[in-house]
Amino acid sequence: MKVGIVQFPGSNCDEDAWFAVVDQLHEQAVMLWHKDHDLQGADVIVLPGGFSHGDYLRAGAIARFSPIMQQVAAHAERGGVVIGICNGFQIACEAQLLPGALLRNNVGYRSLSVTIRVERTDSPMTAAAPIGACLTMPIAHGEGRFTMSEAELDRLEGDGQVLFRYVNADGQPTPDANPNGSMRNIAGICNAGRNVVGLMPHPERAMEPLLGSSDGRVLFESLLAAANA
Amino acid sequence: MTFRVAVHVLPRRGILDPQGKAVCDALHSLGFAQVADVHVGRHLVIETTAESAAAASASVTAMCQKLLANPVTEDFSIASVEST
Numbered sequence: 151m152k153v154g155i156v157q158f159p160g161s162n163c164d165e166d167a168w169f170a171v172v173d174q175l176h177e178q179a180v181m182l183w184h185k186d187h188d189l190q191g192a193d194v195i196v197l198p199g200g201f202s203h204g205d206y207l208r209a210g211a212i213a214r215f216s217p218i219m220q221q222v223a224a225h226a227e228r229g230g231v232v233i234g235i236c237n238g239f240q241i242a243c244e245a246q247l248l249p250g251a252l253l254r255n256n257v258g259y260r261s262l263s264v265t266i267r268v269e270r271t272d273s274p275m276t277a278a279a280p281i282g283a284c285l286t287m288p289i290a291h292g293e294g295r296f297t298m299s300e301a302e303l304d305r306l307e308g309d310g311q312v313l314f315r316y317v318n319a320d321g322q323p324t325p326d327a328n329p330n331g332s333m334r335n336i337a338g339i340c341n342a343g344r345n346v347v348g349l350m351p352h353p354e355r356a357m358e359p360l361l362g363s364s365d366g367r368v369l370f371e372s373l374l375a376a377a378n379a
Numbered sequence: 380m381t382f383r384v385a386v387h388v389l390p391r392r393g394i395l396d397p398q399g400k401a402v403c404d405a406l407h408s409l410g411f412a413q414v415a416d417v418h419v420g421r422h423l424v425i426e427t428t429a430e431s432a433a434a435a436s437a438s439v440t441a442m443c444q445k446l447l448a449n450p451v452t453e454d455f456s457i458a459s460v461e462s463t
Contacts, residue, residue: 251452253452258397
């Protein structure tokens, strides 16, 4: 597996993604500058967390027009895997690689450890995770409230595109477990083709016990399993 | 010709606007009980060249559709077009 990590001005989880892929999984990675036009043969593209372009206008709104996003969109169009984490999820929504929008949290900026439940295993980021697995990892964002119309949301749920939900200690998606006001406690989704995944929590920051949790590993191991399938 | 075009971008009605609600609550706590609701959005001023005011308005509308407003969650309106 060769992972291409896109660096936008203001990305700050690019090195964490590198750490997850190279140091933890011992797979190949390459950093891709947002003004590049070449994915350098990467099979998986990661749009990392951060504050691209200062989050000016709307989070991800300017980054989606970076030159490399044309190649990223073409890669997704061909069925290639694209993962958007936090700001990367916002960029993927703005680029319409994923449906919906991530609006300002209902309670301001949140930085804490959350638990998310794996809802589906038929995606490149959940293929190696047991269904219903509850994973603990950090969030750190001010604009993560997943929003779309109720009708679109019903369709999204019907098509099995909701991959992760915020849950409490009992694994239930209660209002108290929802850190940002996301509709139906949604923490992560995939596109209709199931090759583009976005999530607000940070699995790349939960790769070993020293970091407080190693629950993010199974999501990166899923990428590896999907790449080798 | 040059124009200064002002645009309002607001959260779409019916979508939770936590900023607007926080400001509304603050106004209530300051005694402005008459405030029914508050919406917080963005006001942008675009200085641009165009053949006419109508053309300036049309090009800023295209900018809103492409970048300045999120079509999923926001509405925009051209507030004014001034010749400069």
